[in-house]
Amino acid sequence: xxxxxxxxxxxxxxxxIYGVLLILIAAIAIYNSNFLSINTLRDILMQSSTxxxxxxxxxxxxxxxxxxxxxxxxxxxxxxxxASMLQVADYSRRFFPDLPYMPIWVPILVAxxxxxxxxxxxxxxxAKFSVPPFIATLGTYVMVYGINSIYFDxxxxxxxxIGGLRPDFTEIGSGSIGTGPYSIPYIVIIALFVAFIVWxxxxxxxxxxxxxxxxGNINAATVSGIxxxxxxxxxxxxxxxxxxxxxxxxxxxxxxxxxxxGNMYELDAIAACVVGGVSTTGGIGTVPGILVGVLIFTVxxxxxxFVGMNPYWQLIIKGLIIVAAVAVDIRxxxxxx
Amino acid sequence: MKENDFLLEMNHISKEFPGVKALDDVTIKVRPxxxxxxxxxxxxxxxxLMKCLFGIYKQDMGEIILDGQKLEIHTxxxxxxxxxxxxxxxxxxxxxxxVMENIWLGRFPMKGYGPFQFVDHTKMxxxxxxxxxxxxxxxxxxxxxxxLSVSKIQSIEIAKAVSFNAKxxxxxxxxxxxxxxxxxxxxxxxxDLRQRGVSIIYISHKMEEILQISDEVTIMRDGKYIGTWNAxxxxxxxxxxxxxxxxxxxxxPERTNVxxxxxxxxxxxxxxxxxxxxxxxxxxxRGEVLGIGGLVGAQRTELIEALFGLRAITTGKFVMNxxxxxxxxxxxxxxxxxxxxxxxxxxxxIFPVLPVMExxxxxxxxxxxxxxxxxxxxxMKGDAIRSVEKxxxxxxxxxxxxxNLSGGNQQKVLLGRWLLTEPEILLLDEPTRxxxxxxxxxxxxxxxxxxxxxxxxxxxxxxxxEILGMSDRIxxxxxxxxxxxxxxxxxxxxxxxxxxxxxxx
Numbered sequence: 001x002x003x004x005x006x007x008x009x010x011x012x013x014x015x016x017i018y019g020v021l022l023i024l025i026a027a028i029a030i031y032n033s034n035f036l037s038i039n040t041l042r043d044i045l046m047q048s049s050t051x052x053x054x055x056x057x058x059x060x061x062x063x064x065x066x067x068x069x070x071x072x073x074x075x076x077x078x079x080x081x082x083a084s085m086l087q088v089a090d091y092s093r094r095f096f097p098d099l100p101y102m103p104i105w106v107p108i109l110v111a112x113x114x115x116x117x118x119x120x121x122x123x124x125x126x127a128k129f130s131v132p133p134f135i136a137t138l139g140t141y142v143m144v145y146g147i148n149s150i151y152f153d154x155x156x157x158x159x160x161x162i163g164g165l166r167p168d169f170t171e172i173g174s175g176s177i178g179t180g181p182y183s184i185p186y187i188v189i190i191a192l193f194v195a196f197i198v199w200x201x202x203x204x205x206x207x208x209x210x211x212x213x214x215x216g217n218i219n220a221a222t223v224s225g226i227x228x229x230x231x232x233x234x235x236x237x238x239x240x241x242x243x244x245x246x247x248x249x250x251x252x253x254x255x256x257x258x259x260x261x262g263n264m265y266e267l268d269a270i271a272a273c274v275v276g277g278v279s280t281t282g283g284i285g286t287v288p289g290i291l292v293g294v295l296i297f298t299v300x301x302x303x304x305x306f307v308g309m310n311p312y313w314q315l316i317i318k319g320l321i322i323v324a325a326v327a328v329d330i331r332x333x334x335x336x337x
Numbered sequence: 338m339k340e341n342d343f344l345l346e347m348n349h350i351s352k353e354f355p356g357v358k359a360l361d362d363v364t365i366k367v368r369p370x371x372x373x374x375x376x377x378x379x380x381x382x383x384x385x386l387m388k389c390l391f392g393i394y395k396q397d398m399g400e401i402i403l404d405g406q407k408l409e410i411h412t413x414x415x416x417x418x419x420x421x422x423x424x425x426x427x428x429x430x431x432x433x434x435x436v437m438e439n440i441w442l443g444r445f446p447m448k449g450y451g452p453f454q455f456v457d458h459t460k461m462x463x464x465x466x467x468x469x470x471x472x473x474x475x476x477x478x479x480x481x482x483x484x485l486s487v488s489k490i491q492s493i494e495i496a497k498a499v500s501f502n503a504k505x506x507x508x509x510x511x512x513x514x515x516x517x518x519x520x521x522x523x524x525x526x527x528x529d530l531r532q533r534g535v536s537i538i539y540i541s542h543k544m545e546e547i548l549q550i551s552d553e554v555t556i557m558r559d560g561k562y563i564g565t566w567n568a569x570x571x572x573x574x575x576x577x578x579x580x581x582x583x584x585x586x587x588x589x590p591e592r593t594n595v596x597x598x599x600x601x602x603x604x605x606x607x608x609x610x611x612x613x614x615x616x617x618x619x620x621x622x623r624g625e626v627l628g629i630g631g632l633v634g635a636q637r638t639e640l641i642e643a644l645f646g647l648r649a650i651t652t653g654k655f656v657m658n659x660x661x662x663x664x665x666x667x668x669x670x671x672x673x674x675x676x677x678x679x680x681x682x683x684x685x686x687i688f689p690v691l692p693v694m695e696x697x698x699x700x701x702x703x704x705x706x707x708x709x710x711x712x713x714x715x716x717m718k719g720d721a722i723r724s725v726e727k728x729x730x731x732x733x734x735x736x737x738x739x740x741n742l743s744g745g746n747q748q749k750v751l752l753g754r755w756l757l758t759e760p761e762i763l764l765l766d767e768p769t770r771x772x773x774x775x776x777x778x779x780x781x782x783x784x785x786x787x788x789x790x791x792x793x794x795x796x797x798x799x800x801x802x803e804i805l806g807m808s809d810r811i812x813x814x815x816x817x818x819x820x821x822x823x824x825x826x827x828x829x830x831x832x833x834x835x836x837x838x839x840x841x842x
Contacts, residue, residue, distance in 0.1 A: 217686075223677060223686070
């Protein structure tokens with residue numbers, strides 16, 4: 001009898017986050033049944049798309065028992081970089097007035113590589129100088145914002161929001177396959193594709209196995225002959241590239257960019273990861289968990305706005321969920337008396 | 338016998354962990370003012386029993402009676418308040434604070450008015466000085482703990498126990514990292530405490546110590562109570578046979594390996610750390626088990642970690658199969674078919690939150706690499722399952738998290754991990770530490786089998802019977818220097834001890 005109790009408890013603990021998501025949706029739907037519609041679903045998925053990509057990057061780092069605070073600023077850098085090179089030719093305040101037309105993938109690649117370089121720097125500082133990830137990425141967080149602001153402030157732009165983006169670019173962020181209620185936004189498909197790639201890396205590659213091993217026990221990883229430093233550098237770099245890509249999508253989705261894009265996104269991403277079951281002590285975390293974590297926060301944002309709740313109250317609820325989710329989750333790993 | 342003949346009674350204690358019955362109806366009764374030794378092999382349940390007493394675990398069944406009163410102990414604080422103190426084998430002081438703060442941590446003397454309470458450092462100092470005087474401990478209460486030796490830190494712990502007015506002090510392997518003279522000092526303190534009516538529960542593996550210091554001995558095996566005897570009735574052999582529960586001759590498998598040609602020659606290597614090993618030269622043969630004996634601090638672990646590229650050397654070289662090789666990292670060592678199983682299984686061996694599968698495959702991932710970055714999962718899983726079967730790891734499946742396995746099974750998984758890399762040389766650092774008797778025998782069997790297949794094994798062991806029972810040759814170290822290599826015919830416990838203490842004053 002007691003044994004069954006234990007089993008039941010474990011089951012609930014294991015799937016607690018999915019329960020939280022369902023309860024949230026149910027509660028909002030009871031309050032306003034219009035919530036359950038195909039439009040709502042599409043909006044929520046769209047709003048989750050870029051967040052998912054950032055959270056996957058954050059998850060990469062968290063599973064190695066690290067943390068990456070630079071995520072949001074890298075999103076801003078990549079948004080500005082890509083937007084500055086993808087304005088229509090006849091726009092009055094072009095960032096580069098004489099920039100010739102470029103294939104769309106060139107600026108996107110530049111922005112993603114920008115993110116990758118910041119990630120490399122993060123990983124290098126952490127791996128080579130043993131600077132705690134929290135501090136290393138706090139440093140790059142500040143630096144990247146500085147670099148982005150200098151770029152953004154260059155003449156003739158001088159800190160004006162970058163607008164007039166090319167339609168083929170904004171189409172990526174706002175277009176969809178098909179029209180009407182059953183259309184599927186490109187951005188959702190892209191996010192799912194990225195999630196699939198990350199899932200493959202986590203589960204099917206050496207890098208993924210090494211990532212779990214480094215987070216699970218860094219000493220044992222070293223003794224197993226894993227090049228811990230190199231793996232950490234690659235992981236931070238990949239995370240940086242993901243933030244960069246998310247920044248590009250943010251620019252495309254909103255049709256513009258400023259140097260403040262992505263501000264504090266790293267906190268949402270880390271919160272989504274821990275709510276989604278990524279252990280802050282490392283070694284534990286799954287892609288589906290991270291996806292659900294992100295969805296929970298989008299549902300809260302979207303749903304509570306939908307029912308007309310004061311946005312400040314939303315913050316309080318968000319904060320409570322972060323703490324509660326981790327408190328419940330951590331029970332799985334606390335050794336029992 | 339009257340009820341109150343005993344200061345402490347733990348009656349019919351049982352404790353079960355998932356899949357393991359750690360304690361099965363264990364009883365221990367301690368008389369006032371005596372030293373009561375608690376003995377048993379690793380994994381016999383001694384620590385678990387003491388953790389129940391100290392409120393770290395809660396027993397599933399049974400009762401704890403102190404001074405005729407039944408106790409409910411939920412936390413370590415409860416235990417301390419009842420007068421039960423514990424000196425852990427691994428001491429956890431606060432290194433950057435001073436001695437007196439460590440003693441009064443959590444119950445600093447305070448002074449002040451009303452809500453304005455401050456720590457009373459003067460009283461803390463005088464209380465500490467008085468305590469040390471009473472116990473004859475020569476230590477400055479204001480010394481920083483990180484500057485002190487292990488034995489001094491231990492005496493701080495003892496002083497702390499006394500300051501709680503402890504009636505019972507549990508000492509878990511208190512001499513494991515002490516030198517001979519430090520042990521004598523400890524024994525003097527123990528005798529003083531006994532004089533003053535304090536009872537000591539003394540956990541140790543060292544027979545001579547037990548027979549020297551204890552009044553009564555309780556022996557456990559596999560979580561069960563075997564019996565309690567007066568120390569005067571016992572001899573080393575008697576204790577061992579009761580602890581092991583079988584004839585001593587069966588402790589090791591029959592050795593059928595035959596050492597062949599030299600595989601590895603280590604020439605005159607010296608550590609970059611001046612306090613570590615110096616000028617060590619030896620040879621390792623194919624199919625040989627080479628034991629390394631010595632005391633704590635002999636730098637044996639450092640030596641074999643250098644062979645694995647975890648520590649740097651200034652001079653000397655490694656010659657493998659006639660060719661000089663460089664070993665600068667574990668990756669180099671792996672390339673040259675050298676494997677290491679470290680002493681601290683939990684710290685540098687297992688990945689606790691990962692499944693047995695990943696734990697088995699992790700050192701051999703390069704072998705499963707396919708083009709396009711993906712791993713050949715089928716082969717990886719197959720290898721893991723075969724490894725688990727071959728080494729008879731007791732686990733529900735390879736998906737089980739390794740932290741849920743017993744120490745012996747974890748060790749087998751680690752052996753499996755390195756056997757997948759098809760090593761020629763296996764470095765084993767205390768391969769049976771913390772493993773129960775049955776699993777030990779299995780590990781020994783695996784080692785002999787590997788040697789028979791032509792693999793060469795270097796095994797560090799601090800257990801005399803183990804090193805004598807398993808090695809073809811035994812090299813002994815003392816304070817970083819190689820003091821002798823003994824053939825198995827010539828090796829005795831006395832010979833090893835003589836070499837292990839050669840350079841000590």
